[in-house]
Amino acid sequence: MVRNYKRKTERGSATPQLMQEAADFVRNKNKSVRESAQLFGVHYSTLQRFIHKTSGNTAKNNTHVGYAKPRQVFTCEQEEELVSYLKTAAAIYFGLSPREVKELAFKCANEAKIEMPDNWRNDKYAGKDWFSGFMKRHGQELSIRQPEATSLSRATSFNKHNVELFFSKLSSLMDKYKFEPQDIWNADESGVTTVQKPRAVVAVKGTKQVSSLTSAERGQLVTFCVAVSAIGGSVPPMLIFPRKNYHDHFIRDGPEGSIGACHPSGWMTQDNFLLFMKHFIKHTKATVEKPILLLLDNHQSHVNYDVITLCKENGVVLLSFPPHCSHKLQPLDRSVYGPFKRYPSSAQNDWLRSNPGKRMTIYDIPSQVKKAFLRASTPINITSGFKVSGISPLNTNIFDDWEFAPSSVTDRPVRQQCEQDAAKAMQDVLEISKSVDEHWFSSTSASMEPHPSSSTASEPLPSTSTAVGPQPAVASFITDQVETANVGESSLCPEKIMPHPKATPRKKKCNTGRKARKKAILTDTPERNALFAEAIKKKNKKNDVKEKKATKKRKQEFLHKVRSKKPVEKYDISSSDDEDWARRERWVVEMCGNKNGAPSLR
Structure with missing residues (x-):
């Protein structure tokens, strides 16, 4: 079959409307077929056949004009x-x-x-x-x-409901603080590994396997954290190395002004992010009188009470993205981290070619990050990310309806119970906020004017784990x-x-122990106080676990002495053990002289 046939003439390309006009001209004006064909630019024999087909009772609209396609199935x-x-x-x-x-x-x-x-x-x-x-x-x-692999969480969470709520909070902050483009920032992390992805190479055609040298089979991860502004500026980045102790020579060849930290996993932690925020405030010179807006995701290291308190005291307003929506709403993900990922891969290939037989380590990454960051964080790339995400300039209608189409596959109508649970959760947050304000924050509440709590209470927000409403x-x-x-x-x-x-x-989700987050203005007093209450609750829970382990250990030691018939010292009843255990302990001590032996406590 001829797949690449090219038409060599223009015959048979006349439209049915043109042929109909030429046929009417012959019938109504009493002109010849040749004269009408010459006037309308069609072949006279084609016009003659068309007139013959449309004469009589044949429907004019169903008459075919030009060459047919007999081999076309549909x-x-x-x-x-x-x-x-x-x-x-x-x-x-x-x-x-x-x-x-x-x-x-x-x-x-x-x-x-x-x-x-x-x-x-x-x-x-x-x-x-x-x-x-x-x-x-x-x-x-x-x-x-x-296609690009996209998780189910991202496809479900990026819906019209979540995006509209995020832009409503962003608009309220813009109206209140009058942020200018140089005051709008975005911070996020990425990872650089010592094992790069090989580039395409020229090889022998037909070869079944083409290989490329890498530093190792599994690489070590170095976390890279940076903040960029809506006018194209950036703060010197922070590098987190997979080590227990940090030394200054780790970032000797890194970007100018960068800082470093360590963690055994190489990931961002709450302490490391607190260090980065101090670095960020130092370079942006944020104050309560001249606040700035920082957009970031809901990572556990970001939603930290110490970080939020530091930001509130220095005039940094924190706004979090909806969960699993950073691929569309975060400027760094949209236009900076894409090229940033490609450039280190090229630089690592050049390094291996220049250092044959050597293995790349995490201390060689800062020099490669320096080159890649300068090439990727150009003002054009940064400002484009803020523009396509609709943040600066503010455009709440930046996303078309077809971009929300994946969420329609998993959308479920909101049940009344879900709405009641969301309203109850928000009411609990407000009650915690009120109690904490009365006891702990009476002296620092005037450092920055908070939003009215009524604006938060009027928006019970369902989390992304629950169903979102219908999207017409x-x-x-x-x-x-x-x-x-x-x-x-x-x-x-x-x-x-x-x-x-x-x-x-x-289905009803099981409790995984992690709190589901949502978009929020983290520096607002209700949100900060709720995080403070969570931190206290978590700390008390850890103390309870330690106390239970210590009590269990003392019980095991005591029972071991009883069963081995060794001398048992009486425990002080006023100890931290509960009254029931002290009573049972005295009873066991009294029974040690029994010929049948001491009973077993279970």
């Missing part, structure tokens, strides 16, 4: 239905592979009883010639792409895509043959 309208279905499937992150498209085409043709080639029936899927022609006919709309805009987008073609006798209806996935009702 009509143009039916292929438009397939295109609409494929576009919708890709928009909700359930795109079809070429093989799946061929299988869908066969099922549609079989269901609609359309004549198809014999190899379709034998193989149970369409042939490669049809798929190649289908992609060429719709090359302006469809293409074969390598996303639903209408999918409906429009599915119902693009007119449904009739010749309709394929691929949606009926292979329905788009839809999640089942959500």
Whole structure:
């Protein structure tokens, strides 16, 4: 079959409207066929056949003009239905592979009883010639792409409800503090490893395996933390090394003005982030009189009472993103960390080529980070990230409806119980805030004017782990895509043959011990006081666990002495043990002289 045929003439390209006008000119004006054909620019024999076909009772609108496509399986309208279905499937992150498209085409043709080639029936899927022609006919709309892995949490959480609430909080802060672009910052972490991803190389064609040298099989991670502003500026970064003790020579070759820290895992911790915030405040010169806005995610190291207190005392207003939405809302993720990840890989390949036989260590990473950071953190990249995320300049309608389409697969209607739980949780936060204000924060509450608590209480926010409300805009987008073609006798209806996935009702999540976070103004008094109460509760829980372990150890030692019939010293009843244990202990001591031995305490 000729796959790359190119038309050599323009014959048969006249539109039905033009042919109809030429035919009416012959009938109504009593002109000859040749004269009308010359006037309208069509061939006289083509016009003659068209007049003959449209004469009599033949319907004029159904008359075909030009060359037919006898080998095409589906009509143009039916292929438009397939295109609409494929576009919708890709928009909700359930795109079809070429093989799946061929299988869908066969099922549609079989269901609609359309004549198809014999190899379709034998193989149970369409042939490669049809798929190649289908992609060429719709090359302006469809293409074969390598998808990017996206977690279910991100697809579910990035919905219209969460985004609108985030922008409402951002708008309220902009109206209250009148932040300018140089006052808006974003901070986040990324990782650099000693084992780089190999680049594409030129090799012998047909070779089954092409290898590239790396430093080791498994690398060590160094965490990289930086903050950027909406005008393209940045704060010197911070590097966290996987070591127990930190030394200044670790960052000797790193970016100018950078700082370092250590942790055995190489990850960001609460203490390290507190150190970074002091570094950030030093360079931004933030004050209570001239506050700045810092956007960051809900990582456990960021939501820390000490960090929030430091920020409140120095005029840094913290606003957190909705969980699992940083891939769309965080400027660093949108335009800086992408190129930053590519540049160290190239630099590591050059280092291995310049140092054959040597193994790269974590102390070689700062020099590579220095080059990559200067190339990736350009003012154009940074400002583009703030622009495409709708933060600066503020654009609450930056995201189209099709970008929320993946969340429609897992959206569930909000149940009344979920709303009551969310309202009760918010009321508990306000009560904790009020009690903490009365006892601990009477002296420091005037350092920065907080938001009225009524604005927080009026917005009971469901977490991303619970169901979000219905999203009419996303639903209408999918409906429009599915119902693009007119449904009739010749309709394929691929949606009926292979329905788009839809999640089942959500099961109740088990308690994993981690508190579900949501978008919040962390420096507001209610949020800060709630975090303070959580810290006290967590500390008391640790103390209780230690006390239980110590008590259990004393009991085991005592029972060991009793069962081995060794002298037992009486314990002080006024000790920290409970009254019941002291009573049982005295009873065991009295029973030690029994000939049957001491009883076992369980």
